[in-house]
Amino acid sequence: xxxxxxxxxxxxxxxxxxxSNFLIEKYKLVHLSTGDLLRAEMKAETELGLAAKELxxxxxxxxxxxxxxxxxxxxxxxxxxxxxxxxGFPRTEAQAKALDxxxxxxxxxxxxxxxxEVPEEELVKRLLERGKTSGRVDDQDEVTxxxxxxxxxxxxxxxxxxxxxxxxxxxxxGVGSMAEITExxxxxxx
Numbered sequence: 001x002x003x004x005x006x007x008x009x010x011x012x013x014x015x016x017x018x019x020s021n022f023l024i025e026k027y028k029l030v031h032l033s034t035g036d037l038l039r040a041e042m043k044a045e046t047e048l049g050l051a052a053k054e055l056x057x058x059x060x061x062x063x064x065x066x067x068x069x070x071x072x073x074x075x076x077x078x079x080x081x082x083x084x085x086x087x088g089f090p091r092t093e094a095q096a097k098a099l100d101x102x103x104x105x106x107x108x109x110x111x112x113x114x115x116x117e118v119p120e121e122e123l124v125k126r127l128l129e130r131g132k133t134s135g136r137v138d139d140q141d142e143v144t145x146x147x148x149x150x151x152x153x154x155x156x157x158x159x160x161x162x163x164x165x166x167x168x169x170x171x172x173x174g175v176g177s178m179a180e181i182t183e184x185x186x187x188x189x190x
Contacts, residue, residue, distance in 0.1 A: 003108040004029060004083030006189070007090065009159065010116030011152040012138075012145070013126035014174050015181060019116065020087045022182045027189075030074075030081040034088040037070045038062060057137050059147040061091055061155065068098050075102065083111075091156045096163075113163035114188055116174035116181070123149055 004027055008016050017033065024031050038056065041049030052062045071089055078084070090096040103109050118126075124145050131139030138144050163169040170188045174181055 002111075003081070004189075005086070005103060005108055005110050006083070007086045007110055007113040007163070008116070009113055010118065010174060011120075011123055011156075012148045013123040013130070014116040014118045015126075015178075016087045016116060018178060019181060019185055020085050022178075023085055023185060023189075026186065027083060027085075028081075029083045029085045030078045032071055032074050032084050032086050032089065034062075034067050034070065034091075037074065059138060059144050059151060061151065064092060064094055064098070067091075068095060071099070072102060086110075090159060093159060093162050096159055110163075110166075110168055112170055112189060113159070113168050114185055115160060115169065115171050117171050118174040120146075120149055122175060 006023070006029070008020050008023070010016050017035075020031055020033070023029060038049070038052045042053045042056075043049070048066060052066070055062050067089060071086075075084065086099070090099050100109065124142060127139050127145040127148075128142060130136070131141075131145075138148060160169055172181070172184045172188055
């Protein structure tokens with residue numbers, strides 16, 4: 001049986017982390033969150049973690065080679081999983097191609113790219129609200145939050161076209177109750 005490999009996509013504050021938890025439970029997927037992997041490295045104060053922290057605190061993206069290596073290691077560690085949900089990865093076309101290469105070599109391609117669509121003002125509001133409890137510096141400042149959204153729109157949003165060309169892109173309205181958004185995602189998966 002083929003694996004259910006899904007890219008959960010959307011700008012910072014779109015609800016990827018929250019929604020991925022529901023999808024993981026429903027489909028028994030392994031969650032591959034580059035944000036979680038990077039935060040674990042930062043907490044351990046590894047060389048990688050310290051470099052990533054400086055970039056993330058400034059609202060910048062972490063280098064592709066670092067992220068791709070972490071993802072490859074995690075996928076190898078969970079080779080028997082029924083599928084993976086990629087959260088925060090890929091962020092660039094180069095990462096998407098590297099992911100496709102890894103998965104196609106195993107005959108386990110991405111099944112769908114589910115894109116949570118949320119207006120910018122709602123994203124800023126969500127990030128600042130999350131910043132009150134998350135302790136994340138990049139969620140506590142409106143200028144940094146807007147910069148992160150702008151970086152996403154400039155550098156990451158073009159991935160929609162990459163997955164549209166493969167017939168795998170599915171836009172999901174990311175505004176509403178958690179249950180409503182989850183229902184939209186499950187329907188899109190089929």
